[in-house]
Amino acid sequence: NHLEGFSWxxxxxxxxxxxxxxxxxxxxxxxxxxxxxxxxxxxxxxxLSSVGYSVAVTRAVTVLYATIGLFAVALLARExxxxxxxxxxxxxxxxxxxFSMLSRAVMPGLPAASLAMxxxxxxxxxxxxxxxxxLVVSGVMLAFSALVKPIAIVASVPVALAIxxxxxxxxxxxxxxxxxxxxxxxxxxxxxxxxxxxAYNPQASSSQLVGTYLSSKRxxxxxxxxxxxxxxxxxxxxxLSLSLLAIYGAIMLLKNCLSSASIIVIWxxxxxxxxxxxxxxxxxxxxxxxxxxxxxxxxxxxxxxTNGLRVASTRSLxxxxxxxxxxxxxxxxxxxLPGIIVEDAELRAAPAxxxxxxxxxxxxxxxxxxxxxxxxxQMIAFRAKRRLPPPLxxxxxxxxxxxxxxxxxxxxxxxxxxxKAILVW
Numbered sequence: 084n085h086l087e088g089f090s091w092x093x094x095x096x097x098x099x100x101x102x103x104x105x106x107x108x109x110x111x112x113x114x115x116x117x118x119x120x121x122x123x124x125x126x127x128x129x130x131l132s133s134v135g136y137s138v139a140v141t142r143a144v145t146v147l148y149a150t151i152g153l154f155a156v157a158l159l160a161r162e163x164x165x166x167x168x169x170x171x172x173x174x175x176x177x178x179x180x181x182f183s184m185l186s187r188a189v190m191p192g193l194p195a196a197s198l199a200m201x202x203x204x205x206x207x208x209x210x211x212x213x214x215x216x217x218l219v220v221s222g223v224m225l226a227f228s229a230l231v232k233p234i235a236i237v238a239s240v241p242v243a244l245a246i247x248x249x250x251x252x253x254x255x256x257x258x259x260x261x262x263x264x265x266x267x268x269x270x271x272x273x274x275x276x277x278x279x280x281x282a283y284n285p286q287a288s289s290s291q292l293v294g295t296y297l298s299s300k301r302x303x304x305x306x307x308x309x310x311x312x313x314x315x316x317x318x319x320x321x322x323l324s325l326s327l328l329a330i331y332g333a334i335m336l337l338k339n340c341l342s343s344a345s346i347i348v349i350w351x352x353x354x355x356x357x358x359x360x361x362x363x364x365x366x367x368x369x370x371x372x373x374x375x376x377x378x379x380x381x382x383x384x385x386x387x388x389t390n391g392l393r394v395a396s397t398r399s400l401x402x403x404x405x406x407x408x409x410x411x412x413x414x415x416x417x418x419x420l421p422g423i424i425v426e427d428a429e430l431r432a433a434p435a436x437x438x439x440x441x442x443x444x445x446x447x448x449x450x451x452x453x454x455x456x457x458x459x460x461q462m463i464a465f466r467a468k469r470r471l472p473p474p475l476x477x478x479x480x481x482x483x484x485x486x487x488x489x490x491x492x493x494x495x496x497x498x499x500x501x502x503k504a505i506l507v508w
Contacts, residue, residue, distance in 0.1 A: 084432065086142045087432045087433070088432035088435060088436075089436035090433055090434070090462045091188040092190060093461070093479070094190045094479075095190060097461050097477045099138070100471050102124050102125075103136075103465060103470075105124065111288070112290075114473040115476050116473070116475075116476065117477055118296070120233065121230065121283055122227060122231045123195075123232070127144060130144050138466065145185070148193060148198070149182070149185075149186035152197025153177060155200040156379055157172060159203060159204040160172040160383065163340070165389070165390075167386055168383050168384075170382075171385040175328075175381055176374055178424070179374055179378075180321075181374065185368075190368065191232040193371055195229075195235040196374075198231060198235070199236070199237075206218065206221045206241065206245040206246075210245045218271070219268075222267075225238060225239055226274075226276040227275065244345075244349065246264045248342050249264070295482070295485060298487060299363065299485045300362060302481070303484070304362065307359050310362070310364045311359055313366045314359060314370065317373070318373065322374070323415075324412065324415045325374075326377060329376070329377035329378075329381045331384045332384030332387065333380045336383050339387075347380065351373070354372050354376065358370060387409065391405075391409075439508075450467075452469070453470070455502045456505065457475055457496075457502045458507070459478045459506075460506065460508035461478075472500040475493075
């Protein structure tokens with residue numbers, strides 16, 4: 084089963100235990116320490132309460148978010164080109180190994196990116212139709228994305244640019260029209276964002292969300308060159324053929340539809356800048372943001388070549404050369420496809436981790452269901468159906484290195500909750 088396996092990443096256990104402890108009556112930010120916005124944890128907690136206590140069930144939540152992202156990619160690719168490009172974009176994104184793995188992991192990065200992608204896609208539908216309901220839902224999806232993980236908030240730029248672009252087509256005053264539509268977008272974004280955040284303690288949540296962000300910047304000094312190497316390796320070693328198709332698609336889109344293409348290219352460039360200046364940058368978690376716009380542009384490349392082949396006999400020499408170059412990139416993608424399929428097969432389920440499962444069995448045999456335990460591998464506690472002290476649902480390297488969990492605090496929590504087992508993994 085592709086939803087099985089012990090754990091994709093230690094962050095899975097962190098999210099699951101935060102959700103489980105919030106179900107037990109403990110409050111995020113007040114009792115449960117977290118440096119993430121609440122929406123993803125809340126959605127996992129809701130599924131645990133309504134469907135059942137299961138890792139596979141919670142991974143299905145991420146599958147749903149991934150499906151939203153694939154739909155959004157198809158929608159935007161269709162807006163920019165045709166059906167062939169939309170279908171190709173979805174397939175290429177779905178089988179990309181990093182996306183395939185994250186689409187079944189209980190971690191917030193991919194869900195945030197998927198919601199941001201949907202926001203951008205709906206903004207382009209609004210750009211074409213002028214129906215304000217699409218702009219309203221675009222703003223709401225942007226708010227939901229920020230409430231899952233704020234790193235995807237750069238998607239607000241293409242949405243704002245879509246408003247300006249449509250404003251240029253209006254016979255009335257540009258700035259008056261842009262101001263009115265921007266206000267509608269802002270309300271659609273701010274209202275759900277505020278309602279969700281106000282449901283939690285504002286002082287505690289701002290301290291943990293903003294305070295941890297600032298302290299992590301001090302703990303992890305920015306190294307743009309190091310980040311650049313990570314991004315280069317991700318784009319041009321791990322996903323070379325997709326990246327080349329995206330570049331080709333961007334060039335073709337700029338030649339044929341400068342205004343819409345500019346928005347997508349600006350979005351991709353700003354996403355790159357945001358990632359290059361993000362610290363710490365975890366490639367497996369953060370760089371998936373690049374795959375969405377890359378898949379859309381790659382789909383546009385497929386559309387361009389499909390159309391070019393239909394009328395190849397009427398094309399100029401330079402246009403034929405461009406078409407041949409594009410077909411060469413497709414050949415490179417097809418050549419790399421068996422390797423992609425093999426890697427996806429290796430990622431068909433999370434690693435089994437038999438030693439970790441032995442730890443789960445030991446915890447269940449040596450402790451009672453209502454007991455607290457302490458562990459730095461939270462998936463063990465979740466699978467053993469044991470409680471963690473709420474302040475220790477997250478014991479990540481980032482939290483410790485940024486001094487948001489000190490030795491004195493750990494001792495105090497241990498004394499307070501009297502754990503019946505302590506596992507340092």
